[in-house]
Amino acid sequence: xxxxxxxxxxxxxxxxxxxxxxVGGYVRNSIMGLKKEDIDICSSLTVEEVENALKDxxxxxxxxxxxxxxxxxxxxxxxxxxTCFRRDTYSDNGSHLPEKVEFIRDIQEDAKRRDFTCNxxxxxxxxxxxxxxxxxxEDINKKLLRTVETPEEVLSHDGVRLLRMFRFxxxxxxxxxxxxxxxxxxxxxxxxxxxxxxMIYEITRILHSPKKYPGYTKKHAYMRALKQFNKASLxxxxxxxxxxxxxxxxxxxxxxxxxxxxxxxxxxxxISISYxxxxxxSESFGMNKKMTEQYVNIICGYYEALNxxxxxxxxxxxxxxxxxxxxxxxxxxxxxxxxxxxxxxxIISHKIVVSVKDMKITGEDIRKNYPFVKENRYKPxxxxxxxxxxxxxxxxxxxxxIKAVDGKLKYL
Numbered sequence: 001x002x003x004x005x006x007x008x009x010x011x012x013x014x015x016x017x018x019x020x021x022x023v024g025g026y027v028r029n030s031i032m033g034l035k036k037e038d039i040d041i042c043s044s045l046t047v048e049e050v051e052n053a054l055k056d057x058x059x060x061x062x063x064x065x066x067x068x069x070x071x072x073x074x075x076x077x078x079x080x081x082x083t084c085f086r087r088d089t090y091s092d093n094g095s096h097l098p099e100k101v102e103f104i105r106d107i108q109e110d111a112k113r114r115d116f117t118c119n120x121x122x123x124x125x126x127x128x129x130x131x132x133x134x135x136x137x138e139d140i141n142k143k144l145l146r147t148v149e150t151p152e153e154v155l156s157h158d159g160v161r162l163l164r165m166f167r168f169x170x171x172x173x174x175x176x177x178x179x180x181x182x183x184x185x186x187x188x189x190x191x192x193x194x195x196x197x198x199m200i201y202e203i204t205r206i207l208h209s210p211k212k213y214p215g216y217t218k219k220h221a222y223m224r225a226l227k228q229f230n231k232a233s234l235x236x237x238x239x240x241x242x243x244x245x246x247x248x249x250x251x252x253x254x255x256x257x258x259x260x261x262x263x264x265x266x267x268x269x270x271i272s273i274s275y276x277x278x279x280x281x282s283e284s285f286g287m288n289k290k291m292t293e294q295y296v297n298i299i300c301g302y303y304e305a306l307n308x309x310x311x312x313x314x315x316x317x318x319x320x321x322x323x324x325x326x327x328x329x330x331x332x333x334x335x336x337x338x339x340x341x342x343x344x345x346x347i348i349s350h351k352i353v354v355s356v357k358d359m360k361i362t363g364e365d366i367r368k369n370y371p372f373v374k375e376n377r378y379k380p381x382x383x384x385x386x387x388x389x390x391x392x393x394x395x396x397x398x399x400x401x402i403k404a405v406d407g408k409l410k411y412l
Contacts, residue, residue, distance in 0.1 A: 002128045003030035008078050009039065013125040015057055018043050021107070022123040024114075027130065031121070031140055032172075034213050040081045042122075044105040047071045047084065069103055085110035108133055112149055115161050116168065120148045145174045151183035159190035163202035166225040170209035171217055191237035196286025199238065207256035222256060223247070239284035242267050252331035255324065261299055262328065274300050294321065301325040305336050311343045312390050319347065319354045353389050353396050356382045361401040369402050373409065381408045 005022065013020040025037035045053065047069055051061045054073070061082075062072040069084030087109055088098035104110065107122060114120035117136035124131060134148045145168055147154035155161055162184045169176055176184075194202075205212075209221045226247055229235060233243040246267045250259040261277065270276035277296045281287040287295070301318035302325050318325060322344050329337035346352075353359060356379075363378035373381075385401055385408065388394040394404055 001031070001130050003027065003123055003130070005123070005125065006039075006078065008075050009041070009080070009125055012041075012059060012073065012075070012080075015054065015059070016043060016045070017053055018045055019127075020125050021131070022125065023121070024119050027121040027123045028118050028136070028140060030123075031130075031137060034216060038081065040083070041073070042083045042085060042110065044085050044107070046103050047082075050082065050084075068098075068101055086113065088113045107131070114148050115154055115164060117146050117148055118168075118172075118174070143172070143174045144177055145169060145172075145180060146177040147180050151180045155180070155183050155190075156187050157190070159187075159192070159194045160198055160202070162188065162191060163194065163199070163206075166228060167202055167206050167209065169228075170206055170221040170225050171212045173216070173218060173221065185232050188232065188234055188237055191234065196284060200285045200287060203238070204257055207250070207260055220251065223251070226250070226260075239280060240264055240268070241270075249328070249331060253328055255327065258295070258298060258324070258328060259331070261295065262302065265299065265303070273303055297321050298324045298328070302328045302332075305329055305340055306332065308336075311340075312387065314340070315343065315347060315354050316386070316390075319344070353386065356386055358396075359386060359389070359401065360396050360398040361385065361405075365398070365402055366405060370405060370409070381405060384408050384411075 003022075009020075009022070020041060020043045022039055023042050024040045026039045029036055043050075047061070047063055047066055050071060050073070051063075054061055058075055060074045062074060064070040064072060069086055071082045073080045073082050085104045085107060087102040087104050089100035089102075111120045111122070111133045117134040117139045119136070120132075120134050121136045122131040123129070130137070134146075139146050145165060155165075165176060165180070165184055168174060191199075206225045207222050209225075210217050210219050226245070229238075230244040230247070235242055235245060242264075244267070245260075245263050247263055248266070249262040250256055253259040261280075264280070265273055265276070268276065274296050277299055278292060281292045281295055282289065297318060298321045301314075301321060304314060304318070305325065306329075315322070322340070326337055326341055326344070329340065347354060359382065361382070363375070363382065366373055366378050366381060367375070385394065385404060388404070389396050394400060
């Protein structure tokens, strides 16, 4: 069976002193008639040998990890992930990275370190043929997820492979082979060892799996994995304090990650929503500070709208993220969504200032005109002036605001 490959890869294969292979998702998707993945390639050459083989060619090599035998092979706008055939040995702590890596020459031995049969397909570029050691093509036709070696060997050490299993189930509409599934649950504690960054990556891809292959992946594909997590009570492994999440908003909104977080909050009912979200997103999942703050602001803005927060304090806090909040509110209460949207549009059309940073006065202006005022008083003074501007008591003009500071000093 032949698959379509870029001419640049055929050129690269002709230069290579050893057979060069495409491996994994690109081969699988070519068989299934799906959108092609990025192309991963491999051979028996170490990274150093690849560098020597390509030093006088139009290809450049960017080493990613000599320890893992990985590199980027680049030609103009084209780049390909390269790995050397290897044998991986894992520790017992669930780490995604192998404890020991041995570079080898045997392609069949390399196939043993792959996860599922549908991903362990190699395409011999020079000879235009697929190499299938584990009946991966047959499993693709059956829409079956099955491990290359025994499930114990494949799933007992690496928590990421468990998440990948659930993701492929959603994206590809495959069933998980019974023994593979049972073994995955046996080692579900390995999910705790996944880095926060990788956990967010995999869960986000699960939640947004319907977008992966439009027209092929089912509309609510992500529900297959979420229901599996509920059925097996896996959520504590994701640092979420419940055994089952009540899945409601995730099905109603476009931004699945935000909908899911609302479902978590509605299930757990934490005393402090912002504290709990910060705990999950930054400490457990390792989300960066800026993204965490945005998510917390959006979700808290949703709940404060449900609690009928007054317009002025509400839009002082949530104006910038209101379009995202509005989408969530529409799924819960069209009345509240329309109510807050009315004031949001009113603020825009009348150019009302809702942020200290948009005022014509700064802390530096206070310092210059009122040098005796301590710096820790600048913020409450500016916020009080902002409130007066919002209420129409003051205009956003520098001279007027500087004069108004004098009146604030009696109370702040």
